[in-house]
Amino acid sequence: MSSLVLENLVYRYGEKAVIDELSLVVAQNEIVCLLGASGCGKTTTLKAIAGLLTLEQGQIKIGDHLVNDGCLFVRAEHRNIGMMFQDYALFPHLTVAQNIAFGLSAWPKQARQARVDEMLQLIKLPDIAARYPHQLSGGQQQRVAIARALAYKPKFLLLDEPFSNIDHQVRFQLMEEIRQIIKSQQVSAIFVTHSKEEAFAFADKLAVMDRGKIVQLGYAEDLFTAPNSKLVAEFLGPGIYLAATYNKNIGFTTELGLFKSDFSTEKAALVGELYLRPQHLELTADLNGVSSVLGRRFMGEKWVYRVEIASQLLELPASNGQILEVGECVSVSILTHQVNFFIQSNS
């Protein structure tokens, strides 16, 4: 069963459509990440789901309930949605317990207290009920924020860059904890971020957005290995384009040489561009190599080297942990992999 259905949403600021015929389905207990460049319409989409703006067109269903279409508009406070933002948004003058209990004013006192205790146990902070937000770390504040968002048993959660203010060292640990908490409560969610690493770590599925539309929806691994456009390919990780011709019998011919792949097509020959990521390439020291190391960076477990390939710059590690010097001659070859081949339209 679907937990959220967005159908053909349109919203404009003035003339500009910032949500442009956007459709998306989120399944029960699924976390979908809206991922895209700044200004592509992620926050506006969340606001439309939350009921904080009125759409020009489209339909929104949360669970079995229609909350927005051409005739109907259910107000934000009646949509039963939990929200969590990057700036924690806890009420500074309320204690942790009062913050968590905020949406429970209609509950009987005993049930309210029991739910607050349950949520404090769930976020593994049973002893901080009497503290105020300023007495908590950023990570603790976000745990309280998720407890507050889940306390009244919402049908759906909206998470707008909730981890961007959290120190990088603890961010991924906190994300894992909050993901577990959401999963344990069997709530579906939409999570917004600019960061593909956060999206990979937190979401079940990714929805890549561009100019108000979802351009691809799927599992992270599928989008990474089989992006449906150059935009998705580039957004999910750096790489270079290499002109290539494909022939059924020979494989791919490129300026880095020939290579075989399991690429399947009905056509006998095709022309296009391969999108090659660092892991698709082998970099080795080679006195006769036509490229050279232009720069290098130590990353902790490994060095990465800046090399020009087909007039584009790419950073990649050397094969077999070789240590290379700046200026050293190298050769680059293509490893067998599942290709991202963008076919020239007239080929």
Ligand SMILES: Nc1ncnc2c1ncn2[C@@H]1O[C@H](COP(=O)(O)OP(=O)(O)OP(=O)(O)O)[C@@H](O)[C@H]1O
């Ligand atoms: N109140 C507003 N009035 C006019 N234009 C707006 C308003 N709010 C947002 N916009 C514009 O709408 C577009 C989408 O904004 P939105 O905040 O949804 O993008 P976003 O993808 O969430 O960006 P970011 O990742 O930077 O938060 C942007 O071009 C933005 O400038």
